[in-house]
Amino acid sequence: MTDVVEIPIRAEVPPSYAHADDAGADLRAAEPVELAPGERALVGTGVSIALPEGYAAFVVPRSGLAAKHGITVLNSPGTVDAGYRGEVKVTLLNTDLEKTFRVEAGDRIAQIIFTPVSRAVFVPVAELPGSDRGEGGFGSTGVRG
Numbered sequence: 001m002t003d004v005v006e007i008p009i010r011a012e013v014p015p016s017y018a019h020a021d022d023a024g025a026d027l028r029a030a031e032p033v034e035l036a037p038g039e040r041a042l043v044g045t046g047v048s049i050a051l052p053e054g055y056a057a058f059v060v061p062r063s064g065l066a067a068k069h070g071i072t073v074l075n076s077p078g079t080v081d082a083g084y085r086g087e088v089k090v091t092l093l094n095t096d097l098e099k100t101f102r103v104e105a106g107d108r109i110a111q112i113i114f115t116p117v118s119r120a121v122f123v124p125v126a127e128l129p130g131s132d133r134g135e136g137g138f139g140s141t142g143v144r145g
Contacts, residue, residue: 005114008050015047015112024060024111027090035094035101040074043090043109051082056117059090059110070096073110080112088112 002021015025030046051057059078065071074091090110094101103109133140 005052005055007052007114009047010049011045011047013046013106024113026062026108027059027088027110027112029090029103029105029107029109032105033092033103035071035092035103037094037097037099040091040093043092043103045088045090045109047088048085049080049088050085051080051114053082054116055082055114056080057088058113058115059088060113062108062111065109069099069101070094071101071109077113 012030013028015027017025027045027047030044033041033043035041049057057080059073059080060076061071061073072093072095074093078090080088092103092109
């Protein structure tokens, strides 16, 4: 069973789930914008939310826009904190080197995912415990198996 959280919202067109088991709800552009090759733009969605304490929302790209048109969310995931009450905006980037991409008002431009978050308590230590991975990172396991 999926957990449900009520999110107070102000929006002419609220986010919507395309399928019952989708993790992300589609956000729509509230304004038109044209993205030339390599260009980025901050696009309003007309959506403002009030997340409950202990929750965050993450704005992520739509896979179809990325695969078909090279459109992605620049700071993915974009984080919406529980205390923020302004409009959710999406920084879109056109990674296509040749084609301009036009966004019309009402187009689905990103997804928003709601999730509980944990707060960390940082505990200073002289040394971190060991692990199998150790300090290996940034490609340390190679490309091929």
